[in-house]
Amino acid sequence: QVQLVESGGGLVQAGGSLRLSCAASGRTVSSYGMGWFRQAPGKEREFVAAIRWNGVSTYYADSVKGRFTISRDNAKNTVYLQMHSLQPEDTAVYYCAADTRRFGELTIRDEYDYWGQGTQVTVSS
Helix, strand or coil: CCEEEEECCEEEECCCCEEEEEEEECCCCCCCEEEEEEECCCCCCEEEEEECCCCCCEEECCCCCCCEEEEEECCCCEEEEEECCCCHHHCEEEEEEEECCCCCCCCCHHHCCEECCCEEEEEEC
């Protein structure tokens, strides 16, 4: 019903910035909570950031708070993750996800209904 495609990943030096995009298709995601997760080799997929359907409430993992910003443009059916001050420990595959529940628990991986295929972010030191 919903397809999510991430883009914007790549190789960046420590201290640099990237902006990830998540383009949704199939239906509008304007009423869905949206989140970003990441998975490094040998690690569990972990919560990074989320934004509610109303675009007002945002949530961040402690490890990225103050460096990353999640936003959405419902007219474009797209969600963004602006990343600054990137560090090698940020290296991972970053996944976009959609939660159809209006008041879902957006920090929980199993809450989400749809997932993208991921985009690789590599931060060199």
